[in-house]
Amino acid sequence: MSAGIEIRSALPEPIAPAPARRRGLPVSLLIGLVLLAAVGIIGVVSLLWLPYDLADTTGGRLEPPGPNHWLGTDKLGRDTASFVMVGTRIALTVGLSSMAIAMAIGVIVGLIAAFATGWVDDVQSSLLDVVIAFPTLLLAMLIGAMQGASLTSAVVSIGLAASAVVARLTRILAKGLLRRQFVTAARTSGTSWLRIVFIHLLPNMWPTLVVTAALIFGTAVLAEASLSYLGLGVPPPNSSLGRLLQGAQSTVLTAPWGAVAPGVVILVIVLGANSLADGLRERFDPTRRERR
Amino acid sequence: MTIEVEDLTITVAGSGKRVVDAISFSLDPGERIGIIGESGSGKSVTTLALLGLLPRSLTASGSIRVDGTQIIGASKKQLLEIRGRRMAKIFQDPSTALDPLTRVGELIAEPLRRHQGLRGHELNAAVERALAEVALPDTERLSRAFPHEISGGQRQRVAIAMALACRPAMLIADEPTTALDVTVQAEILDLIRRLCVDHGMGLVFVSHDIAVVSQTVSRALVMQGGQIVERGPIDQIVHAPTDLYTLRLVGSARALDEALTTGRVS
Numbered sequence: 001m002s003a004g005i006e007i008r009s010a011l012p013e014p015i016a017p018a019p020a021r022r023r024g025l026p027v028s029l030l031i032g033l034v035l036l037a038a039v040g041i042i043g044v045v046s047l048l049w050l051p052y053d054l055a056d057t058t059g060g061r062l063e064p065p066g067p068n069h070w071l072g073t074d075k076l077g078r079d080t081a082s083f084v085m086v087g088t089r090i091a092l093t094v095g096l097s098s099m100a101i102a103m104a105i106g107v108i109v110g111l112i113a114a115f116a117t118g119w120v121d122d123v124q125s126s127l128l129d130v131v132i133a134f135p136t137l138l139l140a141m142l143i144g145a146m147q148g149a150s151l152t153s154a155v156v157s158i159g160l161a162a163s164a165v166v167a168r169l170t171r172i173l174a175k176g177l178l179r180r181q182f183v184t185a186a187r188t189s190g191t192s193w194l195r196i197v198f199i200h201l202l203p204n205m206w207p208t209l210v211v212t213a214a215l216i217f218g219t220a221v222l223a224e225a226s227l228s229y230l231g232l233g234v235p236p237p238n239s240s241l242g243r244l245l246q247g248a249q250s251t252v253l254t255a256p257w258g259a260v261a262p263g264v265v266i267l268v269i270v271l272g273a274n275s276l277a278d279g280l281r282e283r284f285d286p287t288r289r290e291r292r
Numbered sequence: 293m294t295i296e297v298e299d300l301t302i303t304v305a306g307s308g309k310r311v312v313d314a315i316s317f318s319l320d321p322g323e324r325i326g327i328i329g330e331s332g333s334g335k336s337v338t339t340l341a342l343l344g345l346l347p348r349s350l351t352a353s354g355s356i357r358v359d360g361t362q363i364i365g366a367s368k369k370q371l372l373e374i375r376g377r378r379m380a381k382i383f384q385d386p387s388t389a390l391d392p393l394t395r396v397g398e399l400i401a402e403p404l405r406r407h408q409g410l411r412g413h414e415l416n417a418a419v420e421r422a423l424a425e426v427a428l429p430d431t432e433r434l435s436r437a438f439p440h441e442i443s444g445g446q447r448q449r450v451a452i453a454m455a456l457a458c459r460p461a462m463l464i465a466d467e468p469t470t471a472l473d474v475t476v477q478a479e480i481l482d483l484i485r486r487l488c489v490d491h492g493m494g495l496v497f498v499s500h501d502i503a504v505v506s507q508t509v510s511r512a513l514v515m516q517g518g519q520i521v522e523r524g525p526i527d528q529i530v531h532a533p534t535d536l537y538t539l540r541l542v543g544s545a546r547a548l549d550e551a552l553t554t555g556r557v558s
Contacts (some may be wrong), residue, residue, distance in 0.1 A: 154321065181385065182388065182389055184345070184389075188376070189403050191402075204391070206394050
């Protein structure tokens, strides 16, 4: 038998699509997408149309949900649904922007840290550990308190706090990849470090990073709600889910709808983000990918 | 391409331990030499030094001249110029030397795009040619496969195609067949030898297996403990070794061979 025939027989079957793809998307990915799409639509609609103006106090005080006010009114006779819609938009904005900041800073710092050696590496990783040991919320509160409460300071503080987690993850992932032989192979063929980062490191890290980004989005939304609840988040006249909760606290027994509505939205966003992350992990995890 | 190594010494930073101790050898254009030695004899580290790729924990002293260019202390730009274009390397285990998330076609296209500036149809044609040259069948389907979707022998062929994509004048093969089945081993050795002859390419073949080396090269160095203990034409090393260590290497290879032909372990 000639060598050529042997090789042909050893060739695998035509590359089949991944089993995951054949079975359709993972359930958790679908659930996550549906939940986030729902709140996303609410957020976009709030830009174009609101049932009532936020300053409109013509409704009765603490009216229960009805045809005029779907989610009732608050102590001042304002429409809860309008406030929840704007609050949803703010929450999504803060979540997405903080996530973007956290990923951008985290990945860059993590990659730089991955290439460091000796004492520079030690100092960098200890610094990251200190930042991570500091609770995200506490750090965000500190930055918020120093800079004064605003949408920007909420986004920046949550983003910075979360970037430490991304940086450490990136550093570990990149360090692991740099030890792999295909990186050495790329070096021997004359590939510069910058190219190696873009064609070997980032593509091998991105499944993990995407999952992390989804988790950070959920955490950021929760952090914004907590900050606003404490009065350190997005200030009035803008609405915020956390502040809605705080405002409805005193009337929670007589008019529960004021607290339930923003609470449900927070729950839906965080649940959506977490199941999206789960679904993405199932779909993209490189270890699963290699096994299929 | 000529390589002249003089008094190459590689020391471990900190402990000062010499992993390679004042070795000298040279290589003429198109010549094939073998470096034989056990694990830890310094043979792999020597090949890394040829490419200026020693890890930061190791320092080299002495002289390595590649076509007259001094490698020790060379600038990054000089080294990037040499690596891949004039000297390429293939590794022991092709399953770890290929990026698992990059398709085979893209793996081979990358150096072609970077070094030769090929794009579009030209690039695709060059990738197909590179795959066909290493005797890979069904190149179109193969170039869409991920490394884990092809066999070990095919992976090593892909690694060879990647290394040869830019027509280097010298190939460094670091135990390229150790991780492969014996039958596949013979095919890969044939391929390497054929490509060297076809392109007039020099070869540094590193192995612990004297039988494999003797099929591939004309001249060899035997390394032990960071020093060259014997050198000469491969026939002489196999048939009339002078060094005690080489004698033992050849002896054990012969014993294995004998056991195969007679079916008895002597």
